[in-house]
Amino acid sequence: MSLQISNLSAGYDGTPILRDIDCTVADGEIVGVVGRNGVGKTTLLKSVMGLLTPDGGRVEFNSTDLTDEPADVRARGGIGYVPQGRDVFPGLTVEQNLLIGENVGTGEETLYDRVYEYFPILEERADQDAGTMSGGQQQMLAIGRAIIGGPDLLLVDEPSEGVQPSIVQSITKDLRRINEELGTTILFVEQNLSVIQGLADRCYAMDHGTIVDELDGNELANRAQLEEYLVV
Amino acid sequence: MVVDSTALYGLLALMFQFFNSFAFIVLATVGLAIIFGMMGVINLAHGEFILVGVYGTALVFHAGIPLPVAMIAGVAITVVFGIIVERTIVRHFYDRLLDSMVATWGLALVIAQLLLIVFGSSLGSISTPMGNVAYGPYTSSIYRSIFLPVVAVLMLVGLYVLFTRTEFGIKARATIEDPETARAMGIDTDRMYVATFGIGSGLAGLTGALYAPALGSITPDRGSTFLIEAFIAVVVGGPSVIIGTLSAAGLLSVFNAVGSFLAGTFVGQMLMLLVAIVALRMLPNGITGYVKDWQQRRRAEE
Numbered sequence: 001m002s003l004q005i006s007n008l009s010a011g012y013d014g015t016p017i018l019r020d021i022d023c024t025v026a027d028g029e030i031v032g033v034v035g036r037n038g039v040g041k042t043t044l045l046k047s048v049m050g051l052l053t054p055d056g057g058r059v060e061f062n063s064t065d066l067t068d069e070p071a072d073v074r075a076r077g078g079i080g081y082v083p084q085g086r087d088v089f090p091g092l093t094v095e096q097n098l099l100i101g102e103n104v105g106t107g108e109e110t111l112y113d114r115v116y117e118y119f120p121i122l123e124e125r126a127d128q129d130a131g132t133m134s135g136g137q138q139q140m141l142a143i144g145r146a147i148i149g150g151p152d153l154l155l156v157d158e159p160s161e162g163v164q165p166s167i168v169q170s171i172t173k174d175l176r177r178i179n180e181e182l183g184t185t186i187l188f189v190e191q192n193l194s195v196i197q198g199l200a201d202r203c204y205a206m207d208h209g210t211i212v213d214e215l216d217g218n219e220l221a222n223r224a225q226l227e228e229y230l231v232v
Numbered sequence: 233m234v235v236d237s238t239a240l241y242g243l244l245a246l247m248f249q250f251f252n253s254f255a256f257i258v259l260a261t262v263g264l265a266i267i268f269g270m271m272g273v274i275n276l277a278h279g280e281f282i283l284v285g286v287y288g289t290a291l292v293f294h295a296g297i298p299l300p301v302a303m304i305a306g307v308a309i310t311v312v313f314g315i316i317v318e319r320t321i322v323r324h325f326y327d328r329l330l331d332s333m334v335a336t337w338g339l340a341l342v343i344a345q346l347l348l349i350v351f352g353s354s355l356g357s358i359s360t361p362m363g364n365v366a367y368g369p370y371t372s373s374i375y376r377s378i379f380l381p382v383v384a385v386l387m388l389v390g391l392y393v394l395f396t397r398t399e400f401g402i403k404a405r406a407t408i409e410d411p412e413t414a415r416a417m418g419i420d421t422d423r424m425y426v427a428t429f430g431i432g433s434g435l436a437g438l439t440g441a442l443y444a445p446a447l448g449s450i451t452p453d454r455g456s457t458f459l460i461e462a463f464i465a466v467v468v469g470g471p472s473v474i475i476g477t478l479s480a481a482g483l484l485s486v487f488n489a490v491g492s493f494l495a496g497t498f499v500g501q502m503l504m505l506l507v508a509i510v511a512l513r514m515l516p517n518g519i520t521g522y523v524k525d526w527q528q529r530r531r532a533e534e
Binding site (some may be wrong): 049050051070071072075076081083087089090091092096099100101103104132145146149 | 399402403405406409410412413414415416417418419420421531
């Protein structure tokens with residue numbers, strides 16, 4: 001089992017957001033987390049990444065308990081992270097952003113060739129300041145930065161947010177390729193139906209800080225069932 | 233063409249005055265600018281950090297060690313001192329600008345009083361090396377007017393290379409831009425803060441070591457001499473550490489040198505303060521802040 005989350009509770013400044021979350025992601029799987037705004041999807045990813053200290057529960061990755069490990073240790077241990085809103089380093093060039101990404105994973109090898117194959121624009125604009133790129137290009141950079149060190153698990157927070165629809169489609173395909181060709185396990189959160197249906201092998205649905213349902217591949221194809229968890 | 237040698241000598245004296253002032257502002261400012269620009273902490277004990285370098289150098293020198301070795305010891309002492317201060321005090325005040333100012337101001341008072349209690353009201357001075365150069369009616373110290381400006385320029389070039397061309401510098405800038413994302417990219421941000429503060433302290437120590445033989449009397453109240461000009465230069469220079477320091481030092485030194493040359497040091501200092509006030513009135517985000525805003529506006533128009 002790649003990632004196992006047990007009874008996880010977390011929040012901000014004493015305000016609980018996540019309550020007793022249990023979920024698993026197997027090696028090589030792509031698992032989505034769906035839900036409306038404010039149900040705790042981003043909080044869940046931040047807790048897995050170690051950017052939030054949990055109030056309780058346990059996070060295990062490749063059978064190692066990471067609950068008390070800080071984010072930088074988790075990243076070097078093989079967890080890549082694409083934050084919501086990309087959060088590329090705007091004052092650094094594309095190439096420098098990718099260089100930072102080399103810290104993610106064990107550091108045995110870097111995947112510049114693969115990253116430039118998936119996202120050729122990054123090679124073309126290697127010397128450009130990341131802050132001057134479009135939303136879609138920044139999303140590609142954020143994904144490239146997260147995978148360049150060869151992580152085992154990739155956490156992706158709303159890859160479609162602020163990105164134009166044609167690029168969203170392309171990014172969805174690229175994430176699928178990353179999973180198939182590099183063997184990277186992916187856990188992502190999303191509200192865009194086409195991304196969820198095009199990417200996830202299965203999905204967890206969240207509401208009010210808890211997991212309320214689990215949808216397999218067949219259920220994911222049922223648009224009405226998915227919309228139930230997304231429509232306000 | 234007949235060249236008026238008096239005017240030529242005057243011009244040369246003015247140039248050396250500028251170099252002297254430029255070196256002092258750059259060397260006094262750069263450590264403060266790095267700690268403020270990279271960590272969001274205004275270290276009001278910066279002048280006292282420089283004094284630690286001065287005292288470290290002077291004490292080792294007076295123990296019979298050659299001056300260059302004593303200077304290296306002065307820098308090392310300040311680095312160790314800076315790291316201890318960062319781990320025990322400053323780390324609690326990251327991105328708490330006003331709190332950090334109060335804490336480091338208190339620290340400055342403690343350091344100055346400790347130096348007074350332990351070493352008395354003054355330490356034996358160190359004579360300035362390298363001698364003087366005489367031209368017409370003027371003389372200038374080779375150490376202050378040529379050696380220190382060269383060191384100041386080399387320091388800026390070295391820092392530029394460090395922060396733009398090395399992996400450490402790129403990680404440090406990533407940490408400053410977005411510490412949370414930097415952590416999620418595997419960067420040990422705690423270690424980056426210690427290293428950056430250590431570099432800032434080391435530069436303060438280097439300034440102290442270099443000025444130990446150029447201060448005349450070494451007294452525990454000399455810290456403010458450095459801090460005032462450094463503070464003005466950081467504010468006038470704006471957010472960019474190296475370009476900001478360079479541009480502020482260049483601007484302020486021109487007015488300081490001209491004022492000092494024509495009407496004495498006091499007038500030079502007053503003129504520099506006046507220019508700083510006018511610059512801040514016109515460019516509230518400093519010189520590099522203005523340039524950055526202008527570039528963004530131009531980009532938006534395109």
